[in-house]
Amino acid sequence: MSGSKQRAAVIGVGQTKYASTRGDVSLAGLVREAAYRALEMAGKQWSDIDAVVIGKAPDFFEGIMMPEIYLAEALGCVGKPILRVHTAGSVGGSTAVVATSLVQAGIHGTVLTLGFEKQSESNAMWALSLPSPFTTSINAGAGGYFSPIIRRYMEYSGAPELIGCMVALKDRQHALNNPYAHVQDHELTFDKVVESPMLWDPIRYSETCPSSDGACAMVLTDETGAEAHDGAVAWIHGTAMRSEANNYGGRNVVSPKASEDCAADVFAQAGITNPREQIDAVEMYVPFSWYEPMWLESLGFAEKGEGWRMVESGATKHEGGDLPVNCSGGVLSTNPIGASGMIRFAEAALQVMGEAGAHQVDGAKTAFGHAYGGGAQYYAMWVVGAEKP
Amino acid sequence: MRDIAVVASMQRQEKSIDNESEVEYMVPLMHGVKESIGITQADVGFTCSGSSDFIAGQAFSFVMTVDGANPVPPISESHVEMDGAWALYEAWVKMQMGEIDIALIYGYSKSSGGSLRDVLATQMDPYYVAPLWPDAFAIEALAARQLIESGKTSMEHLAELASRARDHAASNPNAVRTKAKSVADIMAEAPLMDPLRPSDIPASADGGCALILAAGDRARELCERPAWIRGIDHRTDAHTLGVRDLTTSMSARIAGEQAGVSDDKVDFAELYAPFTTSELVLTEALGLGDDTIINPSGGALSAHTMMASGLIRIAEAAQRITNGDGDRAVATAGSGPNLQQNLVCVLEGE
Numbered sequence: 001m002s003g004s005k006q007r008a009a010v011i012g013v014g015q016t017k018y019a020s021t022r023g024d025v026s027l028a029g030l031v032r033e034a035a036y037r038a039l040e041m042a043g044k045q046w047s048d049i050d051a052v053v054i055g056k057a058p059d060f061f062e063g064i065m066m067p068e069i070y071l072a073e074a075l076g077c078v079g080k081p082i083l084r085v086h087t088a089g090s091v092g093g094s095t096a097v098v099a100t101s102l103v104q105a106g107i108h109g110t111v112l113t114l115g116f117e118k119q120s121e122s123n124a125m126w127a128l129s130l131p132s133p134f135t136t137s138i139n140a141g142a143g144g145y146f147s148p149i150i151r152r153y154m155e156y157s158g159a160p161e162l163i164g165c166m167v168a169l170k171d172r173q174h175a176l177n178n179p180y181a182h183v184q185d186h187e188l189t190f191d192k193v194v195e196s197p198m199l200w201d202p203i204r205y206s207e208t209c210p211s212s213d214g215a216c217a218m219v220l221t222d223e224t225g226a227e228a229h230d231g232a233v234a235w236i237h238g239t240a241m242r243s244e245a246n247n248y249g250g251r252n253v254v255s256p257k258a259s260e261d262c263a264a265d266v267f268a269q270a271g272i273t274n275p276r277e278q279i280d281a282v283e284m285y286v287p288f289s290w291y292e293p294m295w296l297e298s299l300g301f302a303e304k305g306e307g308w309r310m311v312e313s314g315a316t317k318h319e320g321g322d323l324p325v326n327c328s329g330g331v332l333s334t335n336p337i338g339a340s341g342m343i344r345f346a347e348a349a350l351q352v353m354g355e356a357g358a359h360q361v362d363g364a365k366t367a368f369g370h371a372y373g374g375g376a377q378y379y380a381m382w383v384v385g386a387e388k389p
Numbered sequence: 390m391r392d393i394a395v396v397a398s399m400q401r402q403e404k405s406i407d408n409e410s411e412v413e414y415m416v417p418l419m420h421g422v423k424e425s426i427g428i429t430q431a432d433v434g435f436t437c438s439g440s441s442d443f444i445a446g447q448a449f450s451f452v453m454t455v456d457g458a459n460p461v462p463p464i465s466e467s468h469v470e471m472d473g474a475w476a477l478y479e480a481w482v483k484m485q486m487g488e489i490d491i492a493l494i495y496g497y498s499k500s501s502g503g504s505l506r507d508v509l510a511t512q513m514d515p516y517y518v519a520p521l522w523p524d525a526f527a528i529e530a531l532a533a534r535q536l537i538e539s540g541k542t543s544m545e546h547l548a549e550l551a552s553r554a555r556d557h558a559a560s561n562p563n564a565v566r567t568k569a570k571s572v573a574d575i576m577a578e579a580p581l582m583d584p585l586r587p588s589d590i591p592a593s594a595d596g597g598c599a600l601i602l603a604a605g606d607r608a609r610e611l612c613e614r615p616a617w618i619r620g621i622d623h624r625t626d627a628h629t630l631g632v633r634d635l636t637t638s639m640s641a642r643i644a645g646e647q648a649g650v651s652d653d654k655v656d657f658a659e660l661y662a663p664f665t666t667s668e669l670v671l672t673e674a675l676g677l678g679d680d681t682i683i684n685p686s687g688g689a690l691s692a693h694t695m696m697a698s699g700l701i702r703i704a705e706a707a708q709r710i711t712n713g714d715g716d717r718a719v720a721t722a723g724s725g726p727n728l729q730q731n732l733v734c735v736l737e738g739e
Contacts, residue, residue, distance in 0.1 A: 058448035258463035
């Protein structure tokens with residue numbers, strides 16, 4: 001027997017309102033808020049769900065070891081399988097990929113997948129300042145790790161100094177069209193971004209993701225389920241995951257090989273040869289503003305050293321851009337870490353379903369969801385389309 | 390389903406591994422298991438692992454360990470915050486799609502750095518139960534009390550299970566509690582967490598396990614007698630204390646039915662049973678009879694490496710199939726208080 005891959009599709013997306021503190025709900029309440037909305041959009045009941053695949057970033061963020069054990073009842077999975085994924089910052093994307101594989105492999109017909117984080121329970125910045133035994137920790141937060149890499153990018157690309165500020169303003173303005181987004185700053189201007197405090201040179205306060213509470217869920221189903229579904233459907237055209245070592249001789253830290261390999265894999269599956277032409281909407285994991293031009297190059301949307309020109313020309317804006325990036329406001333506006341990757345995947349699905357509301361890209365047929373994690377060493381990506389592959 | 394088999398495994402378990410980090414002691418297992426069948430990471434289509442940040446005492450602890458898999462050039466890889474048996478399940482699912490033929494699985498933990506029974510209290514409901522800090526032995530003692538009072542077992546019967554585990558462990562070089570002890574001597578032990586005695590609770594260990602899955606003819610090339618996965622399924626029970634009957638396991642029963650445990654005679658079973666009481670519950674839930682040898686390795690009672698013990702059960706069962714000690718085996722993995730979550734895997738030789 002050679003095995004076979006079935007088609008899979010998203011038929012429901014649910015998100016919580018994201019905020020710095022969701023003190024109004026317990027953890028169980030938070031995940032159910034997203035799960036209910038996903039089930040409602042999919043027209044499904046808890047009893048229609050065959051399995052749950054859940055992802056989140058480190059358990060230390062909430063101080064609960066393997067919280068999915070406690071969430072068994074809240075997620076309606078008593079008597080059912082629940083699988084818990086953890087692949088660093090890419091986890092929300094990886095979780096969706098694992099859930100997809102359960103449908104593609106023909107194991108389950110309908111799967112609920114969910115990513116969450118309740119970062120108000122702790123201090124994520126220090127949780128991300130990894131103290132390793134026998135090693136002096138010189139990082140304060142993930143920004144401390146990524147800022148030297150960004151400086152490397154600025155140096156080799158010759159990008160103007162304020163490109164990052166342009167990305168930050170764009171994503172924060174996009175967020176105003178997304179009622180779920182955490183940061184909703186109607187008063188923000190380019191000058192205010194530029195004048196915001198420098199946290200990790202060259203990353204300013206306003207070029208940094210927030211720390212959020214929130215959850216995102218999707219209902220995935222097989223071909224039969226998707227065809228029988230009344231509402232909009234996002235067909236999954238490709239999924240890929242790649243990992244590489246954190247540090248090795250000759251590693252390209254600006255455009256890691258794992259990023260390029262992962263993109264090549266997922267685009268090949270989806271039949272995409274010219275991503276900039278063929279993809280209508282991008283939801284990319286940009287926790288620090290400069291990662292937009294960096295990923296545009298690494299993923300093949302721009303030539304090497306030219307990604308910043310797309311930012312400068314407005315090509316990645318929702319209004320008037322030919323490759324709208326992060327119309328939801330992105331990670332820069334909402335960052336419950338364990339959910340952030342899934343939000344990218346789910347927002348890509350909403351675009352091709354035509355269900356993205358005020359941040360809908362007109363006529364989007366093909367969209368790309370992207371997540372990364374660790375020291376830019378873990379990647380998860382998917383391509384979704386309005387048409388059956 | 391596509392035919393997938395365990396073709397090799399390697400494990401290490403010790404009471405405490407003091408002078409090596411998890412990465413240092415996992416690298417020889419991750420590479421040794423590949424070398425044992427003459428493959429390299431380049432032959433591996435998917436790598437998947439299971440571990441816990443809470444036990445490691447560090448966020449993103451698995452990020453360090455993946456370097457040991459030699460992910461240069463980049464690899465297709467994933468991680469579950471669960472026992473390595475669920476990493477094996479994820480790999481098995483991925484292999485069903487027919488795109489990859491070989492997967493590397495590993496699971497590990499080094500719990501000797503803290504008090505595992507206390508650490509596990511942080512798995513409980515964070516609002517109503519965890520603040521009371523009920524440790525893992527206390528939670529299982531509730532099940533033990535129910536089992537005894539329901540007449541399903543007795544202190545003497547549990548002592549028999551504990552004594553037998555020690556006998557079996559004597560021939561297992563990876564077991565850490567191997568000293569023989571008679572039923573009478575176990576009966577004489579003072580309870581540690583009433584009614585559980587020291588011999589009823591797991592012998593905690595540091596360590597890990599690495600294992601290779603291969604599909605179809607590739608498995609036959611790599612192993613003289615592959616241990617074929619004929620069924621694999623996992624389920625969860627409710628978490629809330631008081632809503633479950635702790636004398637039975639619905640999750641193990643359903644997973645066992647789905648995996649097809651009762652389709653044929655089971656020669657032996659490697660059950661993830663850290664307590665004598667968990668062995669009792671699992672044996673009944675899976676419908677295993679007197680003709681099945683239970684835990685020939687000594688089981689998790691004799692060496693309990695969190696995050697790897699379930700994967701080690703599969704490795705132990707597969708090794709016995711490969712050795713020709715039997716034709717059909719059941720292995721289980723578990724997680725959570727009172728074995729809230731169970732995975733059941735049926736393995737067969739050809």
